[in-house]
Amino acid sequence: MKRDSRLSSVLHALLHMAERGEPLTSEHLAECMGTNPVVVRRTMGLLRNVGLVQSAKGHAGGWSLAADLKAVTLRQLHEALGEPAVFAIGNRNENPDCLVEQSVNAVLDEAFAEAEALLLDRFGAITLADLSAEFSRRHAAHVKERKRNAS
Amino acid sequence: MKRDSRLSSVLHALLHMAERGEPLTSEHLAECMGTNPVVVRRTMGLLRNVGLVQSAKGHAGGWSLAADLKAVTLRQLHEALGEPAVFAIGNRNENPDCLVEQSVNAVLDEAFAEAEALLLDRFGAITLADLSAEFSRRHAAHVKERKRNAS
DNA sequence: GTTTCATGTAACTTCGTTTATTACAATACC
DNA sequence: GGTATTGTAATAAACGAAGTTACATGAAAC
Numbered sequence: 001m002k003r004d005s006r007l008s009s010v011l012h013a014l015l016h017m018a019e020r021g022e023p024l025t026s027e028h029l030a031e032c033m034g035t036n037p038v039v040v041r042r043t044m045g046l047l048r049n050v051g052l053v054q055s056a057k058g059h060a061g062g063w064s065l066a067a068d069l070k071a072v073t074l075r076q077l078h079e080a081l082g083e084p085a086v087f088a089i090g091n092r093n094e095n096p097d098c099l100v101e102q103s104v105n106a107v108l109d110e111a112f113a114e115a116e117a118l119l120l121d122r123f124g125a126i127t128l129a130d131l132s133a134e135f136s137r138r139h140a141a142h143v144k145e146r147k148r149n150a151s
Numbered sequence: 152m153k154r155d156s157r158l159s160s161v162l163h164a165l166l167h168m169a170e171r172g173e174p175l176t177s178e179h180l181a182e183c184m185g186t187n188p189v190v191v192r193r194t195m196g197l198l199r200n201v202g203l204v205q206s207a208k209g210h211a212g213g214w215s216l217a218a219d220l221k222a223v224t225l226r227q228l229h230e231a232l233g234e235p236a237v238f239a240i241g242n243r244n245e246n247p248d249c250l251v252e253q254s255v256n257a258v259l260d261e262a263f264a265e266a267e268a269l270l271l272d273r274f275g276a277i278t279l280a281d282l283s284a285e286f287s288r289r290h291a292a293h294v295k296e297r298k299r300n301a302s
Numbered sequence: 303g304t305t306t307c308a309t310g311t312a313a314c315t316t317c318g319t320t321t322a323t324t325a326c327a328a329t330a331c332c
Numbered sequence: 333g334g335t336a337t338t339g340t341a342a343t344a345a346a347c348g349a350a351g352t353t354a355c356a357t358g359a360a361a362c
Contacts, residue, residue, distance in 0.1 A: 002152075002320070003238065003241035004320085005241055008241065008243045008256070011255040011259075012243070012251055015251045025336085027337085033243065034244070036321080036322050036323070038323070038339095039323095041340085045340095055337090055338060055339090056330080057330050057337050058329060058331045058336060058337055059335075061337045061338065062337075063338095084239065088152070088238055089156075089158055090155070090159065091156060092156035098183070100163055100166045100167060100170070102289060104159055104163055107285055111270060114270075115270035119262060122265060122266070130258070131258055134254040134257065135251055137254075152320085153350095155349080176307090186350080187350075187352070188309090189310095189353090190351065193350095207308080207359080208308050208310090208359050209306085209358065210360040210361060211360075212358095212359070212360085213308075
């Protein structure tokens with residue numbers, strides 16, 4: 001089953017944008033994410049629709065953040081991407097006549113709903129600032145490690 | 152995103168098998184599930200591999216339950232099906248060099264792991280007997296409703 | 303023992319979805 | 333004006349899941 005990795009992609013892109021501070025072109029982002037500039041524009045366009053980023057054409061144009069890192073949650077991003085299906089597993093038929101299947105669906109749906117609620121709740125509690133902090137932590141550890149190896 | 156509905160399918164099939172008590176052919180099951188006999192054999196074969204059902208060739212052959220309804224959990228079935236990916240969302244690259252992406256992955260993975268643990272936990276607590284009971288409840292309600300409408 | 307019914311399984315095809323690509327219009331800056 | 337960049341439609345490619353065909357195997361009926 002092929003997974004939707006757009007959330008992961010945009011997070012990657014947004015953090016790079018936050019690091020840099022100047023607009024990054026679709027081409028640059030595409031290269032750094034191993035994809036295509038048009039795909040980047042399509043995806044980032046969804047974030048622009050809800051005001052999370054802005055884009056500029058022409059010289060020195062590109063994409064830049066339009067919101068405070070502390071104010072953007074993963075849940076917002078998930079919603080901006082159109083709330084794609086969370087699960088790769090599901091019912092065969094959502095509205096079956098068969099009572100057996102209806103029973104199966106009801107029980108499965110409940111379990112899925114709980115797990116989805118938990119996930120979205122977690123997403124709602126994680127901000128871009130949290131991710132940025134996680135990066136800083138890893139970056140510091142990385143630098144320290146490199147230093148140790150060099151000496 | 153296309154979902155893997157095999158868990159839903161096999162539950163449907165297993166409950167029908169439990170209702171009937173006699174072996175059901177792949178063809179019968181396929182018809183009642185809106186699919187193909189070969190697909191049924193492929194899928195049920197996975198359950199046979201772990202001893203949950205048995206199959207018989209020839210006249211009066213077919214598929215029948217080989218375990219107690221109370222002893223079979225959804226989690227076992229999920230495992231028997233090869234533990235297919237639960238989520239339709241995931242990381243773009245599981246082992247990136249980029250520290251930014253590593254940070255993103257780490258945070259996302261943690262959230263997914265929690266939600267998956269919850270789901271599998273729920274699956275572990277639901278048996279075929281529970282589903283059968285749910286069906287009986289719905290069946291009784293259905294019969295009652297039909298009676299009421301007829302009078 | 304031959305016919306019929308059913309599973310077992312490999313190989314192939316079809317289908318739907320997602321992603322990538324091409325192409326070109328629109329716009330901003332120098 | 334020329335160049336860099338986004339915006340977007342249309343198309344192609346890639347992929348995986350499901351469906352299908354074909355045939356071998358085995359068990360029961362007659």
